[in-house]
Amino acid sequence: MGKILQVKDLxxxxxxxxxxxxxxxGVSFDLNKGETLAIVGESGxxxxxxxxxxMRLLPESSSEFKSGEIxxxxxxxxxxxxxxxxxxxxxxxxxxxxxxxxxxxxxxxxGKQVMEPILKHQKISKAxxxxxxxxxxxxxxxxxxEARFKMYPHQFSGGQRQRIVIAIALACNPKILIADxxxxxxxxxxxxxxxxxxxxxxxxxxTSIIFITHDxxxxxxxxxxxxxxxxxxxxxxxxxxEIFYNPQHPYTWGLLSSMPSMDLAEEKLxxxxxxxxDLLNPPVGDAFALRSEYALQIDMEQAPPMFKVSDTHYAxxxxxxxxxxxxxxxxxxxxxxxxFRGSRYYEQAxxxxx
Amino acid sequence: MVKYIGKRLVYMFxxxxxxxxxxxxxxxxxxxxxxxSYNKLNETQRAIxxxxxxxxxPKPVQYAIYMKNxxxxxxxxxxxxxxxxxxxxxxxxxxxxxxLGAQAMVFGTLIGILLGMLAALKQNTIWxxxxxxxxxxxxxxxxxxFASLLQYWVASQWHLLPVGLWNDGxxxxxxxxxxxxxxxxxxxxxxxxxxxxxxxxxxxxxLAKAKGANGFEIAFKHAFRNALIPLVxxxxxxxxxxxxxxLVVEQIFAIPGIGEQFVSSIMTNDFATIMGTTLFFSALLIxxxxxxxxxxxxxxxRIRLSGGKG
Numbered sequence: 001m002g003k004i005l006q007v008k009d010l011x012x013x014x015x016x017x018x019x020x021x022x023x024x025x026g027v028s029f030d031l032n033k034g035e036t037l038a039i040v041g042e043s044g045x046x047x048x049x050x051x052x053x054x055m056r057l058l059p060e061s062s063s064e065f066k067s068g069e070i071x072x073x074x075x076x077x078x079x080x081x082x083x084x085x086x087x088x089x090x091x092x093x094x095x096x097x098x099x100x101x102x103x104x105x106x107x108x109x110x111g112k113q114v115m116e117p118i119l120k121h122q123k124i125s126k127a128x129x130x131x132x133x134x135x136x137x138x139x140x141x142x143x144x145x146e147a148r149f150k151m152y153p154h155q156f157s158g159g160q161r162q163r164i165v166i167a168i169a170l171a172c173n174p175k176i177l178i179a180d181x182x183x184x185x186x187x188x189x190x191x192x193x194x195x196x197x198x199x200x201x202x203x204x205x206x207t208s209i210i211f212i213t214h215d216x217x218x219x220x221x222x223x224x225x226x227x228x229x230x231x232x233x234x235x236x237x238x239x240x241x242e243i244f245y246n247p248q249h250p251y252t253w254g255l256l257s258s259m260p261s262m263d264l265a266e267e268k269l270x271x272x273x274x275x276x277x278d279l280l281n282p283p284v285g286d287a288f289a290l291r292s293e294y295a296l297q298i299d300m301e302q303a304p305p306m307f308k309v310s311d312t313h314y315a316x317x318x319x320x321x322x323x324x325x326x327x328x329x330x331x332x333x334x335x336x337x338x339x340f341r342g343s344r345y346y347e348q349a350x351x352x353x354x
Numbered sequence: 355m356v357k358y359i360g361k362r363l364v365y366m367f368x369x370x371x372x373x374x375x376x377x378x379x380x381x382x383x384x385x386x387x388x389x390x391s392y393n394k395l396n397e398t399q400r401a402i403x404x405x406x407x408x409x410x411x412p413k414p415v416q417y418a419i420y421m422k423n424x425x426x427x428x429x430x431x432x433x434x435x436x437x438x439x440x441x442x443x444x445x446x447x448x449x450x451x452x453x454l455g456a457q458a459m460v461f462g463t464l465i466g467i468l469l470g471m472l473a474a475l476k477q478n479t480i481w482x483x484x485x486x487x488x489x490x491x492x493x494x495x496x497x498x499x500f501a502s503l504l505q506y507w508v509a510s511q512w513h514l515l516p517v518g519l520w521n522d523g524x525x526x527x528x529x530x531x532x533x534x535x536x537x538x539x540x541x542x543x544x545x546x547x548x549x550x551x552x553x554x555x556x557x558x559x560x561l562a563k564a565k566g567a568n569g570f571e572i573a574f575k576h577a578f579r580n581a582l583i584p585l586v587x588x589x590x591x592x593x594x595x596x597x598x599x600x601l602v603v604e605q606i607f608a609i610p611g612i613g614e615q616f617v618s619s620i621m622t623n624d625f626a627t628i629m630g631t632t633l634f635f636s637a638l639l640i641x642x643x644x645x646x647x648x649x650x651x652x653x654x655x656r657i658r659l660s661g662g663k664g
Binding site: 120 | 557560564565566567568575576583653655
């Protein structure tokens with residue numbers, strides 16, 4: 001499995017009237033060919049900014065790459081010119097946005113919008129592009145595309161519009177599809193349909209997906225690997241099973257504990273106390289320390305490096321340091337870990353391997 | 355769509371009727387009468403003149419007669435230009451006014467749109483500030499000041515164009531058109547700038563960028579039509595502004611147009627001509643607003659459909 005995209009030590013700031021907002025503070029991750037990587041985190045954790053910076057869709061006037069690189073096909077995307085980026089956008093990397101109600105142009109027919117990337121990036125005739133466009137609409141489940149080609153976005157429902165946006169994103173068989181909370185604005189039944197469609201599509205066209213969400217239920221459904229973001233950094237990354245059943249970072253514990261569960265009859269849903277860090281003046285050590293009941297003294301002084309848990313699983317918390325005191329995660333997390341082979345709570349017998 | 359247009363036509367007709375009625379009675383409250391200046395007339399002569407023009411009859415009767423003639427398309431006879439019908443009087447004056455108005459409208463909105471686009475695309479640069487400055491000038495300086503300035507500098511100091519009158523072909527129309535166009539120009543520049551900036555930050559523009567569209571395609575294929583929608587709604591008031599502006603500007607440049615006629619007819623209490631010009635201006639405006647509404651539907655597909663059903 002080759003790496004299709006490598007983000008290395010990416011740092012990005014926004015220049016605002018209040019000062020420099022350090023939105024991304026050293027993010028590194030790889031995207032493998034054909035996999036779905038979910039990036040989860042609360043609002044303001046930097047997940048959307050990370051993906052928008054891959055596409056270079058952030059306003060050039062107010063955002064600035066401080067350091068790091070985004071390697072795609074041997075090119076560093078942070079260094080490409082506008083013109084070079086235009087050739088990559090929509091062709092090699094494409095994107096699905098959060099709100100389908102506003103992401104289609106209201107005064108342009110659906111057909112034109114679907115055909116646009118095809119005509120832009122492929123040298124084919126209009127008639128051929130129309131055929132391709134209709135096939136795409138059929139593939140994403142828009143019935144009778146011949147008639148619907150001439151219609152405008154307001155004549156479609158939210159779910160249908162998101163299907164159309166997906167069709168546009170897939171128009172040129174992109175190598176990477178970035179889905180920025182594609183189901184957040186939809187109601188639950190439509191959410192399920194769209195997720196089903198995306199999984200379906202990944203089987204048909206061999207594309208890698210970066211899936212941004214704050215919904216852990218969705219993550220379990222679609223992702224192969226998960227990166228947890230907090231305060232402009234990735235704090236834990238691993239396979240879905242590793243993140244769900246052997247989480248190491250206190251923030252991941254918090255996230256998982258605040259998920260409603262079917263089997264645990266808790267009276268009140270857990271919520272992580274406090275508010276996200278102010279990235280105008282980011283905290284010195286572990287950004288989550290101030291909200292964490294497991295914080296150590298060193299968390300306030302020095303940011304933790306990534307500790308290796310397994311070949312695929314890394315977490316940035318001082319709790320994994322050999323000299324760290326032994327800390328038991330919350331009860332619900334221990335319950336989860338009991339079912340994970342390789343976790344230190346597995347059947348109470350096997351010890352921790354950290 | 356046909357049903358919608360039919361409905362609109364009925365309303366337009368009703369509006370005209372109300373305007374005619376209101377103007378007729380309001381005019382009766384004007385001080386003086388068309389023959390007040392004939393002070394050499396004795397009682398008998400005055401009675402003869404009043405009888406000739408039909409102003410000896412009671413007001414409601416006069417109104418009934420006027421409306422009857424109006425229904426036939428007859429605007430009556432001028433009190434001042436002896437024996438000339440108001441229809442003929444207006445007919446000779448429509449052309450200069452129409453040319454000025456149309457040129458001002460087209461030139462004003464087009465240049466305004468260009469300036470607005472430039473300001474929005476080069477936001478917070480010298481282009482933006484320059485065009486905003488220009489737009490503020492256009493809004494705040496009344497057209498008669500512009501007209502006088504143009505007349506003084508371009509015509510009488512630099513001798514580039516005629517000072518006034520309508521006897522030098524198209525050249526005569528340039529300065530008055532520019533003076534009239536300043537208002538629409540400033541207004542459309544401001545509207546387009548605000549709207550373009552708003553549209554350029556919308557999700558579908560980000561999606562267009564994500565498709566790989568370049569700056570030109572984003573501005574003209576995606577943003578422009580959407581930014582145009584609110585401007586279309588103010589085209590009606592803009593046209594009204596040009597009509598009222600023409601009253602003053604035609605006077606300043608001594609253009610033999612309808613606006614100039616309107617002003618002089620008020621000066622001379624020429625009732626029939628005042629009525630005629632008022633009704634002409636009203637009809638024109640109502641028609642323009644109707645056209646603008648149709649245009650709105652063409653530009654915005656969301657309006658088109660609901661309009662068709664309604």
